[in-house]
Amino acid sequence: xxxxxxxxxxxxxxxxxxxxxxxxxxxxxxxxxxxxxxxxxxxxxxxxxxxxxxxxxxxxxxxxxxxxxxxxxxxxxxxxxxxxxxxxxxxxxxxxxxxxxxxxxxxxxxxxxxxxxxxxxxxxxxxxxxxxxxxxxxxxxxxxxxxxxxxxxxxxxxxxxxxxxxxxxxxxxxxxxxxxxxxxxxxxxxxxxxxxxxxxxxxxxxxxxxxxxxxxxxxxxxxxxxxxxxxxxxxxxxxxxxxxxxxxxxxxxxxxxxxxxxxxxxxxxxxxxxxxxxxxxxxxxxxxxxxxxxxxxxxxxxxx
Numbered sequence: 480x481x482x483x484x485x486x487x488x489x490x491x492x493x494x495x496x497x498x499x500x501x502x503x504x505x506x507x508x509x510x511x512x513x514x515x516x517x518x519x520x521x522x523x524x525x526x527x528x529x530x531x532x533x534x535x536x537x538x539x540x541x542x543x544x545x546x547x548x549x550x551x552x553x554x555x556x557x558x559x560x561x562x563x564x565x566x567x568x569x570x571x572x573x574x575x576x577x578x579x580x581x582x583x584x585x586x587x588x589x590x591x592x593x594x595x596x597x598x599x600x601x602x603x604x605x606x607x608x609x610x611x612x613x614x615x616x617x618x619x620x621x622x623x624x625x626x627x628x629x630x631x632x633x634x635x636x637x638x639x640x641x642x643x644x645x646x647x648x649x650x651x652x653x654x655x656x657x658x659x660x661x662x663x664x665x666x667x668x669x670x671x672x673x674x675x676x677x678x679x680x681x682x683x684x685x686x687x688x689x690x691x692x693x694x695x696x697x698x699x700x701x702x703x704x705x706x707x708x709x710x711x712x713x714x715x716x717x718x719x720x721x722x723x724x725x726x727x728x729x730x731x732x733x734x735x736x737x738x739x740x741x742x743x744x745x746x747x748x749x750x751x752x753x754x755x756x757x758x759x760x761x762x763x764x765x766x767x768x769x770x771x772x773x774x775x776x777x778x779x780x781x782x783x
Contacts, residue, residue, distance in 0.1 A: 480562040480563055480591075480644065480648060481504060481505055481562060482504075482505050482507070482560050482561050482562045482563075483499045483504045483505065483506050483507070483561065483562070483563050483564075483565065484506075484507045484509060484557050484558045484561035484563070484564045484565070485499070485506060485507070485508050485509065485564075485565050485567060486509045486510075486554070486557075486558075486564065486565070486566045486567060486568055486578060487509075487510060487566065487567035487568040487569075488508050488509075488510040488515050488516050488518070488519035488550075489515070489519075489567070490621060490622075491567040491595055491619060491621060491623065492508065492510070492519065492567035492568075492595075493508070493519035493520075493522050493523055494619065494621065494622055494623025494624055495565055495567055495595065495619055495623050496508045496519070496523065496548055497523045497526060497527075497544070497623065497624050498619075498623055498624055498652050498653075498654075499547075499652065500523075500544045500545070500547035500548045501527075501536075501540070501544045501547075501624075502651060502652050502653070503547065504547065505547055505549075506547055506548045506549070507549055507550075507551055507557040507558070507560075507561065508520075508548055508549070508550050508551070508557075509550075509551045509552070509553075509554055509557035509558065510550075510552065511552060512552070513550075513552055516550040516552070519550075520545075520548070520550065523544075523545070523548070524541075524545065526624060527540075527541040527544060527545070528541070554578075554581055554582070554585060555585055558582060558585045558586055559585055559586070559587075560587075561586055561587075561590050562589075562590055562591070563590065563591045563593060563648070564582055564586060564590060564591070564592050564593065565593045565594075565595055565617055566578055566579070566582075566592070566593065566594045566595060566596075567595040570596060570597060570598065570599065570717055570720050570721070571720075572599050572603070575594060575596065575599060575604055576603075576604065576607045577607075579592060579594075579604050579605075579607040579608050579614070580607045580608070582608070583607070583608040583609055583610065588610070589613075590613070591613045591614075591615065591641055591644065591645065592608060592610065592613060592614045592615075593614070593615050593616065593617040593645065594614075594615075594616050594617070595616075595617055595618060595619055596616060596618065596632075597618055597665075597667070597668050597717070597721055598663060598664050598665070598668055598720070598721040598724040598725070599724060600634075600661055600663070600728075601614060601615065601616045601632045601633070601634035601637070601661045602634040602635040602636070602661050604634070605634045605635070605636060605637070611634060611635070611636035611637070612636050612637060612638040612640075612641060613637075613638070613641050614634055614636075614637060614641075615631065615632065615633065615634065615637050615641055615642065615645055616630065616631065616632025616633075616634070616659075616661070616665070617629055617630075617631060617632075617645060617649070618630035618631075618632060618665060618667065619654075620667070621712075621713070627653070627654055627655045628654065628655055628657065628667075629649045629652075629654045629655070629656045629657070630656075630657055630659050630665050630666060630667055631645055631646055631649065631656045631657065631658050631659065632659050632660070632661055632665055633658065633659070633660055633661060634661050635661065642658065646658065662728075663724055663725050663727075663728030663729050664721065664724065664725045664728075664729075668721050668725070669725065672718060672721050672722050672725060672734070673725075673733060673734060674706055675706045675707075675709065675710045675713075675718055676718075676722055676734070676736060676737055676740065678692050678696070678705075678706035678707055678710075679707070679710070679737040679739050679740050680737045680739075682707065682739065682757075683737055683738065683739040689707050689757045689758070692705060692706065692707055693705020693706065693707050693708050707757040707758075708757065708758060710750060710756065710757065711750030711751050711756035711757055711758055711760075712750065712751055713750070714749050714750050714751070714752050715740060715743055715744050715748065715749045715750050715756055716744050716749050718736075718740065719736050719740055719741065719744045722734055722735070722736040722740075723736065743756065
């Protein structure tokens with residue numbers, strides 16, 4: 480297994496490409512936009528430069544890593560020779576099903592098809608193909624070059640051989656793979672997202688402010704980042720999407736997204752990616768902001 484295709488060149492996609500390329504794999508990075516691909520390569524280069532500055536890698540390592548990455552704007556060209564495809568497109572079930580139907584036609588029969596989905600059913604994704612035994616989840620954590628965990632999610636029909644290959648592959652990447660069964664949210668997000676949602680509810684009900692909530696969790700629970708700042712970092716739209724998957728899949732109202740989160744996503748305040756969420760990032764520095772007008776509006780409607 481040497482030829483790796485990564486679909487999607489955003490935060491997760493370029494991070495996954497970085498890790499595979501740095502470990503000697505031949506990487507095809509696919510996106511519909513050449514501008515997005517150029518931005519991804521610039522991000523990878525910047526991250527490699529940071530590693531060189533810290534003497535984690537050498538200039539030669541950086542050059543070799545970049546030489547291992549080729550970019551493509553068509554799925555056919557980028558995936559036709561793949562031994563493994565890792566899909567890292569938007570967390571949207573329709574987009575993923577369409578991609579996997581295309582991959583079934585494009586990829587060689589023995590190729591393994593993986594998804595980096597953080598919540599969508601691997602069994603459902605596999606059903607879009609004729610190789611369900613070779614479909615698996617590889618949920619990398621952000622930032623991919625730094626975080627050690629990979630959730631390896633087994634669909635209903637994922638074979639033992641496919642699982643073994645992916646577990647071994649993750650270890651070769653310097654990651655720690657953890658085998659997880661295919662249930663909504665898997666393990667990481669089934670535990671994390673209710674905590675983030677509860678932090679937003681706590682803010683919405685006026686129990687404490689943004690900074691106070693994050694400080695309690697950082698200093699009291701030894702979390703490296705507070706839940707509201709973490710939500711900004713993940714993307715509030717992504718948090719909203721995952722909570723909806725949990726709510727619909729498990730049918731428990733405790734997973735229903737907080738109205739404040741719904742309003743912030745609707746308003747386009749998505750966190751770091753938009754420049755404003757629970758904190759403001761517009762000046763390149765995290766500053767307390769913001770969500771007060773939405774919190775007050777929702778609180779007045781819901782609790783007055």
